[in-house]
Amino acid sequence: MFNNKEAFKQLFQEKLVSKLGKPKMEAQKADVYKVLSSMIREYASKNWIKTNQNYQAHQEKQVYYFSMEFLIGRLLGNNLLNLGMLELVRDGLKELGWDLEEIEEEESDAGLGNGGLGRLAACFLDSLATLQYAGHGCGIRYKYGLFEQKIVEGNQVELPDYWLQKGNEWEVRRPDKKVEVRFKGNVEISKENGELVFETHNYDAVTAIPYDMPVIGYEGEHVNTLRIWSDCSVDSISEFLYPDDSQYEGKLLRLKQQYFLCSAGVQSIVRTFEKLGLSIEHLPEKVAIHINDTHPTLVIPELMRILIDVKGLGWAEAWELTTRTVSYTNHTTLSEALEKWPVSMLKELLPRIYMIIEEINTRFCGMLMKKYPDQPEIVPQMSIIDGHQLKMANLAIVGSYSVNGVAALHTDILMKREMKLFYDLYPNRFNNKTNGITHRRWLLHANPALSNLINESIGTRWIDSPEEMVGILKYSEDSGFQDRTRAIKQHNKLKLASFIHEKQGIIVDPYSIFDIHVKRLHGYKRQLMNILHIMYLYNQLKQNPSMDRIPRTFIFGAKAAPSYWLAKRIIKLINVVAHQVNRDRKVNQKLKVIFLENYSVSLAEKIIPAADVSEQISTASKEASGTGNMKFMMNGALTIGTMDGANVEMHDMVGDANMFIFGLQSDQVLEYYQHGGYAVQNVYHSDARVREVMDQLVSPGYFGLNGYEFEDIFHSIMSTNDEYFVLKDFASYIEAHQQIDRSYRSPKKWQRKSIINIAHSGKFSSDCTIRKYASEIWGLERI
CATH class of the missing domain: 3.40.50.2000 (Glycogen Phosphorylase B;)
Incomplete structure (x- = not known):
C-alpha cells in the first residue's frame, strides 16, 4: 500500500477525501484516527486472508x-508497531500537522x-x-x-x-x-x-x-x-x-x-x-x-x-x-x-x-x-x-485433557491442596504454565526510549527472542548505562506528572519516588494495607514535619465491582486520605496520594513506564500469578511484594537484593486458615502503629467527615479476624518500605537493581508462555 513516507502522505490525503469528503485542512483528530485505522486494517487484510487460506490449504x-x-x-499504535510502520506514520503525520500520540487518544x-x-x-x-x-x-x-x-x-x-x-x-x-x-x-x-x-x-x-x-x-x-x-x-x-x-x-x-x-x-x-x-x-x-x-x-x-x-x-x-x-x-x-x-x-x-x-x-x-x-x-x-x-x-x-495453573506456586497449591483429589486421580493432566505479557506492547510501544537503549546495547534479537534481554546484565554496573536508564525513567515520570496535573490539577514532585498500586480493587490484593501505611506515614510527618524521608508519591488506579461494597469503601478511604494529605502544607512536599480514575490498558501504558516502585502485596497464596508485576519489572520498577503468584519466580531470578519481600509465606497463611486464622486483637493491642491507624478509621477529627464514616472498614478487619492478614503483615510492610527509602538514597545501587530486573523480565514474555502451551498442551507447529 505504501512503503515510504511520501507515499503514505499522499495516500492518506486521498483517503480523507474519498472516505470522509474532507480536505486536510478541515480534518479533525477523530477524522484522522478513523481514516488511518481503516487504512491499516485494509492493509493488514491481505495477509489476513492469506493466513486463513494457508491454514485451510495445509x-x-x-x-x-x-x-x-x-x-x-x-490497537492503532500496537498494529502500526507490529506492521513496522510506526515511525513512518508518526513522521508522515507530523509533516501533515498532526501528532500520532494525540491521534491515538481518539481511540476508545x-x-x-x-x-x-x-x-x-x-x-x-x-x-x-x-x-x-x-x-x-x-x-x-x-x-x-x-x-x-x-x-x-x-x-x-x-x-x-x-x-x-x-x-x-x-x-x-x-x-x-x-x-x-x-x-x-x-x-x-x-x-x-x-x-x-x-x-x-x-x-x-x-x-x-x-x-x-x-x-x-x-x-x-x-x-x-x-x-x-x-x-x-x-x-x-x-x-x-x-x-x-x-x-x-x-x-x-x-x-x-x-x-x-x-x-x-x-x-x-x-x-x-x-x-x-x-x-x-x-x-x-x-x-x-x-x-x-x-x-x-x-x-x-x-x-x-x-x-x-x-x-x-x-x-x-x-x-x-x-x-x-x-x-x-x-x-x-x-x-x-x-x-x-x-x-x-x-x-x-x-x-x-x-x-x-x-x-x-x-x-x-x-x-x-x-x-x-x-x-x-x-x-x-x-x-x-x-x-x-x-x-x-x-x-x-x-x-x-489438560489442566494448568498460571504460576509455579499457584499450580503447586492446586495440586497439593485445592484440587488434590483431582490431581491424585489425573496426575498427568495437571501442569504449570506461568503467565506472560507481550513485550511488544508493554516495552516496545509503551516505553520506546528504553527499547531503543536496549537495541543500541545488545542489538534487536531480543524482540524476537525476549529471553536475550538478559544480555543487558553486563551493563548493570556501567555508570553510563545507569545514567541513561535513570534519564529515561525521569522523562516518563515528568510525562505522568504532567498528565496528573492536567487531569486533577495536582502538582506532584517528579523527583519523588513514584510508588504505584494499580489493579482491580479486591480484599486479597490489599489496597487497604497500602492506604493504612500511608496514614501511618502521614501521622509520622505530622508529628515531625522535618523528619528525613525521601518524598513519595503514591499512585492508585482500581475499579471495584459495582456490588462489592467494601471495595468501594476502600476507594472512598483512599480518596479521603488523598484529599487531606495533598492539601496539608506541612507534609505535602514529602507525601502525595493520587487516585487515577477509570484505570484501563491505555492508562496503564502511561503509568507503568513511570513507576519506581511496584506494589504487588496480595495475601500470600491468593494471587494466582499476576501480570502487572511483570509489566512493572520489564519497565525497571522494583517490586515490593509478598511471596505470592509469579512474584516467587521473579524472586528466584533476581533474589532478595533486587526486590523488597515482606510478609507471611503462603504455607503460613494456609496453616492459619486451617486453624481459623490468627488473633487479630493481639496485633491490634500490641502494635501502637496498627492501633493508631485503625482507631483513626472510627475517630472524629481524623480521616472522614465524622467518627463513623469508615467503621465498616474497621469491622471488616476486626470482626472477620482479618481474613487477608492486613494487620498481621503490617509491621513487615513498614520495614520493607523503610528499606525502599534507604535504597533510593543510593542512585547507582538503585539503578543497578532496576537494570537487573529489566534484564530478567524477558522470561515473562507471553512468547515464552505460548511456546510452552503450543508444544506441551495444544500440539501446534509453527507455520
Missing part, C-alpha cells in the same frame, strides 16, 4: 482460545474485558500471531464495557462504558457466518435403530453474528482472528460485560452469555473443521479448544451435544473426542471465585445441556465409586453436581 491444527474477556486496549479502549484475565488473553493472541501459530480468540462483542469509573466526592460512580459509540474501525461484521443459539424448550427422546435420539422443541432461538478483528503478528505477515459474537435481538444477551449477578436476573443473564459464547463458538469451529473434508473422528487432530478459566466450560457439554445429537455419534466416542479436544486454565484458588450455578436455573435455561452434564456426572461418580470403594466420602467432594449446585471447575477438569 489443514493446520488450530487452537481456539475461549475467554469471556479480551482486554485488547487501543475496547470494552471487551476488565482485568488480568482479559489482558492475559490479549497478550496470548499477540504472541500466537507473532510466533506464527494457528490460534484465534473466541469472545463476546459487548456493547457496553464493565463501566466508566468517575470519582465524585471520593466515591466511585459507575457510568455506562459505551465504547462502540464512535464505531470500531478494526472489526468486520460477518453475517454470512451467523449461527443459531437455542435456549429453553422441551427435550423429546425417541429411538431409531436401537439408538436414543434427542430433539429439542419449542426453544427460544437467538441469532449470533460474528465480528472478526485481525490479530496482527510482529512484522505483519501472520494475521490471526479474534472473533467476537453479538446478539442483535431486543433483549440483547451481549449488551453488558459482567452483568450484576447479585440478583437472580443478573445471574441468569451471565449464564446465558456463557452458553451464547460456547454454543456460537463451537458451532463455528465444527463448521470450519468440516471444510477440511475429514470425518469428525479427526477433530482432536485438527482442533484444540482452550477455556480461559471456568466461564466457557459449557463448551464441553455443547461439543458433546453437537457430536451426539447432530453428528450421530455414540456417547463413548463423543466423550473420547471431547476430552481430547478441550483444555482448561485455572486462574484462582479463591473458593468464592470457583463458579457454581443453580441446577434449577440450568435445567430451565439449557435442558439438553443439563441432561448431558447429568450423564457426565453419573458416569464420573460411578467410576469414582469403583475406584474408591472404601472411601465413599470422596464422591460428593469430587462430584460435578453437588446437591443443588453445578461446580464448573469440576466439570472443566473432568471434561478436558
